[in-house]
Amino acid sequence: MNKHRDTTGPTDDQQQITLRGPAELADALPYMMGYHPTDSIVMVALHGDRGRFGGRVRLGIPRSVREWSPVAEQLAECLVEGCERRGSRPDGIVVFVCQDPAEGETGRQVMERLRPLAQRLRTACGTLDVPVYEALCISDGRFWSYCCPDTRCCPPEGNPLAMPGTSVMAAAAAYAGIQVRGSLREMERPLRPWPHETAGSAGQVRALDAANAALVPRILGLEGRDVVCAETIRRAEELLRRLTESPRIADPVLADAQDDALIGDDEAAAVILGLQDRQTRDRAAEWMEGEEAAPALRLWRALARRCVGAYAEHSAAPLTLAGWVAWSTGDEPAARVALGIALEVDPEYVFARLLHQACNEGLDPESLRRCLREERDARTAAEARAASGAAAGPGTRTRTRGAGARVARTRAAGAGASGSSALRAAGRRTKRGPVRAHPGAMGDNRGSASRAAGPAEVSARARSRAARRGGGRGSRSGR
Template identity: 70%
Template sequence: MNAHHDHTGPHGASPSGDALPTGTTGFTDEPQITLRGPAELADALPYTLGFHPTDSVVLLALHGERGRFGGRLRLGIPRSPREWAPVAEQLAECLVEGCERRGSRPDGIVVFLCQDPGEGESGRRVMERLRPFAQKLRTACGALDVPVYEALCLSGGRFWSYCCPDSDCCPPDGTALAPPGTSVMAAAAAYAGIHVRGSLRDMEARLRPRTARATVIGQERALDAASAALVHRILDTRARKDVRDDTIRLARMLVDRLAEHPPLADQDTSDTRDDALITHEEAAELIVGLQDRRTRDRAAEWMEGPEADHALRLWRALARRCVGAYGEHAAAPLTLAGWVAWSTADEPSARVALGLALEADPEYVFARLLHQACNEQLDPETLRECLRGEREARAQAGTRHAPGTRATARAAGARGVRRRLRARVGRSRGTAQGAPSTGPGSARPAEASGPGVGAHTGRRTGRQEPCGTRDGGPGGDPSGAGGADGSEEGSAR
C-alpha cells in the first residue's frame, strides 16, 4: 500500500499510523472527528474556513503526533508566477510564527491550492499549472523545519495530491470530491449547527459594486452631487458636527427602514430588494458622510442584537453603491460590515469584508487593525466596550451640563480602553497581512487565524484586546487632523 493507505491521517502526519482525530471550529464540546486520507481532508477544508475558498492558497498547521489541526491561513493565489517564491516564503513564516506566538510550533503543514478552471481549461491543467507554486510552498515550509504532510489541488470538483506518486491512490485525472453533506465532517458540522456560507466568490459578490450601466450612471451622479455638497463641510470645523449628526440620522432612518423588511431566503433576491429600498441620493449622502472617521465610529455602535443585523445589511448595500471613481469610498462601509460581522461572531464574513476594504484602500488603518485583530483571535468585546463608552459619554454630555462632564466621561469610558487596544495590537506581529500584493483581484491581504479545526485550546481568552487606530479606529488619531486626546477634530477620507 502507498503512504495514503499506510496512514489514516494526512501523509506522514501520524508516525504511529493512528487515525487522525480533529475537533471542529465552533464545536463547544470539542468532538473528535477522524479524517481518513486526502479525500476527507479536502472535504473538511470549507468547514475550517466557513466558506469554500476560491482562487486561494490555504495553509493548515498540524500539531502533535496525531496531527491536531491548529492555525490556518488563506491568501489569494498570486497571478504572476514571479510572485510565488516570495509569497510562499512569507506565508510559511507567517503561519509558523503565528503558531509559535500562540504557544505551539507546528509539527507539520497541509497545503491546499484551490482554483476553478478557466475557459477552455481542465482541472488537471490547473493542477499542473500550479504545481511549481505547490513545490515552492513545500520548500519554504521545509526551510523552516516544518514538513508539508500533504499538498492538494482542488479544481473543477476534483482533487489531486502533489505528494502521492501512486496513480492507483491518486489517479492522474484526479479524484471526485465527496457530494456536499455526505462526509463525516459535514455530519459533525450539521450536528453542531455550523454551516458553510457558500463560496468566497459568492461572499465577495455581495460586497462588490454593482455593474449595471444604469445603476452606475445614476449612483455616480448622486455621489458627485453629495461630494460637492458635503466634503467642504466635513473639512470645516464649524460645520462638521452638523454633517455628522445629519449622517447618523440618515443611517438610523435607513436601518429602521431595512428592519421593516426582513431578509429573504435567497441572498441575491434579498440584496436586490435592499438596494431598491435605498435611493441613489440617500446612499450617496451616507457614503460621503462616512468618510469622516468620527461619523463612522458612531455608526459602528450598531454592533449587537437585531440592530446589528439590520446595520450589516445597510453597510453591504452601501459597499455595492461605491461605483466608478468612488471605489475607494467603499473602505468605510466594508470596514463597518467587517466589524459588525466580527462582533456578531461571523469571523469568515468579517475577514472577507475587511480584505475587500483593504483592497479598496490598502492604507485604511481601521480595516488593517481590525483584520489583524480578527486574525489574531482577539476578543471583540474590548472594542465593544470602547464604543459603548463613546455612546455613554455623548449621553452624559447631552444630559449633564456641569463643566468637565464630557471630558471625564470620555476618559472613564473609551480613551483608556483605546490606549490598551493600540498597545495590544502593537504587540501582535507577524500575521500574513503584509504578504506581497499582486494587484487587484489577486493576492489580497491574508487571513491568518488560530486554532482552527482540531484546536483544543479556548479560542477567546477574554484578555486579548483588538485595536484602536491612528486614523481609522474608534478614538484614534485622525489622519491629518485631531489628536489622541479625543478632540472633535476629524478627517475626510
C-alpha cells in the same frame, strides 16, 4: 486530527474526529473555512503528534507567476509566526491550492499549472523548518496530491471529491451546526460594487460626485466636521429604521435588490462620504449587537455595493463596518470575507487591518464592544449634561473621555482612529497583548504580495501610518 472552527485550538467539549488521507482533508476544507475557497491558497497549521488543526491563512492566487515566490514566503512566515504569537509553533502544515478551470481548461491542467506554486509553498515552509505534510490541488470537483507519488491512490486524473453531505466530516459538521455557505465568490457578491453596466451605476456616480463636492470641504473644516457627523448619523439611522421595517426575504439575491430599492442614490452618497470621517465611522460602529445588528449589516453591505466606479476605495469604511458587525455577532467567516475585501480596496485602512488580525487571532469581540458601549454611554451623559446647562463642552467633542483612560492613552500614543484605539486597548486586556496589524496574516485576505507582507514589516508600517494619521486628514482621516 481534530476539527474545530477557530484558530486557537479545540476546547474539551468540542467533538473530536480523525481525518485520514488526502480525500478527507480535501472534504474538510470548506468546513474549516465556512465556505468553498475558490481561487485561493489555503495553509493550515498542524500541532502535536495527532496533527491538531491550528491557525490558517488564505490568500487569493496571484495572477502573476512572478509573485508566487514572495507570496509563498510571506504566507509561510505569517502562518508560522502567527502560531508562535499564540504560543505554539506548528509541527507541520497542510497546503491547498483551489482554482476552477478557465474556459477550455481541464482540472488536471489547472493542477499542472499550479504545481510550481505548490512547490514554492512547500519550499517556503521547509525554509522555516516546518514540513508540509500534504499539498492538494482542488479543481473541477476533483483533487490531486502533490506529495503522494502512488498512482494507485492518487491517479493522474485525480480523485472526485465526496458528494456533499455524505462524508464523516459533513456528518460531524451537521451535528455541530456548522454550515458551508457556498463559494467565496457567492459570499463576496453582496459586498462588491455594482457593475458599470448596471442601470443604477451612472446615477449613483452622479450622486457621489455631488456629495463629494458638498461634504468634503465641510469635513475638512473643524466646525463643519461635527455637523456632518451628526447629519450622517441621522441619515444612517433613518435608513436603519427603513430596513428594520422591511423584513428581509429568503432569497439572498432578491433580498439585496430589495435593500437597494429602499435606499436612494443621494441618501447612499451622503452616508458613504460621511463615513470617510473616522469620528462618524466610529459612531456607526456602535450598531453592533441586539436588534440593531441585522439591519446595520444590511445597510453596510448595501452601501458597499453603491461605491461604484472611481469611488471603489470609499467602500473600505462600510466593508469594515460590515466585517465588524459580522464578527461581533459571531459570524467569523463573513467577517473575514468583508474585512479581506476592505483591505483589497484599501490596504492601508488601519481599522480593517486591526479587526482582521484580531478576528483571525481569536480576540474576543466583547472587549471592543465594551469600549464602544462606554463611549456611547459617556457621550450620551455628556449631551445630557450639556442640555441641562452643565459645563461639559460640545457633545461629540467629549467622546474621547467616553472610552475610558485606556482608549485616551492609546490615542495620545498615536494609535490613530478611535475605533482602532479601542481595539488596541481591548487587545491589552487579553493574554495575547496588543494586536498587530498585517493584512495577509492568519486569515482571509485577497491581494498581491504587498498586501500579504510579513508580520514585522507590515506591523511597523501600520504603526507609523497610524501615528501619521493621529491628527486627522479630513475625509480620509484616521482610517
